[in-house]
Amino acid sequence: MNAPKLRWVLFGAAVTFLIAVLLTSFFKEIEKIDVLAATFDKRMEELVGVERETQKLKQDIRYYSTPEGIARLATEQFNLVQSGDRIYKIEITSKDSLP
Numbered sequence: 001m002n003a004p005k006l007r008w009v010l011f012g013a014a015v016t017f018l019i020a021v022l023l024t025s026f027f028k029e030i031e032k033i034d035v036l037a038a039t040f041d042k043r044m045e046e047l048v049g050v051e052r053e054t055q056k057l058k059q060d061i062r063y064y065s066t067p068e069g070i071a072r073l074a075t076e077q078f079n080l081v082q083s084g085d086r087i088y089k090i091e092i093t094s095k096d097s098l099p
Contacts, residue, residue: 063069074080081087 064073071082075082
């Protein structure tokens with residue numbers, strides 16, 4: 001049996017090295033794609049959250065632009081009442097201290 005010639009051994013080593021380099025770079029690129037996909041998903045979740053908050057704020061603006069919304073805002077924030085509303089005053093008579 002003849003020993004393989006040196007050029008075939010070198011050719012096989014070069015091909016093996018080339019395949020190893022290509023596979024390594026391929027897997028590194030796959031890893032980068034995974035990182036980018038995870039970052040993209042995170043950013044999309046943040047964007048969806050901001051969009052929901054924006055929609056809620058727009059809805060609040062529309063509501064508080066109506067007379068009913070203005071009346072509710074005046075009642076909640078400024079303790080104003082409309083005519084005909086009943087006002088209840090709660091007094092605590094117990095000497096127990098509240099936490």
